[in-house]
Amino acid sequence: MAENRAILYAFWLSSCSWRVRAALHWKRIPFEERPVDIVKKEQQNTEEYRAINPHQKVPALVIDNETLVESMAIVQYLEDTRPEPALTPKSPLQRARMRELCEIVVSGIQPLQNVGLRPQFETTEQYTKFTRYWTDRGLQTLEDMLQKTAGKYCVGDQLTLADLCLLPQLYNAVTRHKLDISKYPTVSKLYESLLKEKVFQETHPQNLKSKI
Ligand SMILES: N[C@@H](CCC(=O)N[C@@H](CS)C(=O)NCC(=O)O)C(=O)O
Structure with a gap:
């Protein structure tokens, strides 16, 4: 029923939003997506949205009569409250491997290429040089780590939160930052297979009804 549906505040091209959107789909949780344009910023910078997400970023998720922010806290909540189908390996070591990979993306790449950084640079060229450097460096790290952990997915043969972090960030690296990921064979292979x-x-993002 409509009133039981979760509400995802998201931007279509946002990698953090895609993580949560994918977790909701994976766990078959009904939700409605409400676009927040982080390029035009009109709604993002309102007091109304600040009441939803004090950080004034996407995503935010309204679920179980609560509003949650921070994509990794959100996906962990979904995993804790709706454990099946799982997005976390059972073995503690595999879980640690998964979290290592998540951190590389979530802390080591995404914040350093976020569109919200652009106003802090004098020119688009400076911003692009900065974001491409950190994204590329993160991809090299991922390649080294994935060579040891990957099977069909990032960690062995189970789809996990690491895949939910990796694929959107790679899509971003390829389409927005125009990075050549073919020099990272394990990363490229996972990119091609995860996309399918x-x-x-x-x-x-390209299959969403709303492109904002
Ligand atoms: N750590 C936060 C990061 C949120 C974040 O940076 N979201 C980006 C989109 S992926 C955003 O809203 N950027 C707009 C801005 O910073 O103004 C999370 O994982 O939810």
Whole structure:
């Protein structure tokens, strides 16, 4: 029923939004997506949105009569409250490997290429040079780590939160930052295979009804 549906405040091209969108799909949680344009920033910078997400970023998720922010806290909440189908390996070591990979993306790449950084640079060229450097450096790190952990997915043969972090960030690196990921063979292979997965097809920015 409509009133039971979760509400995802998101931007279609946002990698953090895609993580949560994919987790909702994976766990078959009904939700409605409400676009927040982080390029034009009109709604993002309102007091109304600040009441939803004090950080004034996306995503935010209204679920179980609560409003949650921070994509990793959100996906962990979904995993804790709706454990099946799982997005976390059972073994403590595999979990640690998954979290290592998540951190590289979530702390080591995404914040350093975020569109919200642009006003802090004098020129687009300076911003682009900065973001491409940190994204490329993160991709090299991921390649080294994935060579040891990857099977069909980032960690072995189970789709996990690491894949939910990796694929959107790679899509961003390829389409927005125009980075050549072919020099990272494990990363490229995962990119191609993850793109074909149903969960990513169904949540892919290009397949969304609203492109804001
Ligand atoms: N750590 C936060 C990062 C949120 C974030 O940076 N979101 C980006 C989109 S991926 C955003 O809203 N950028 C707009 C801005 O910084 O103004 C999370 O994982 O939710």
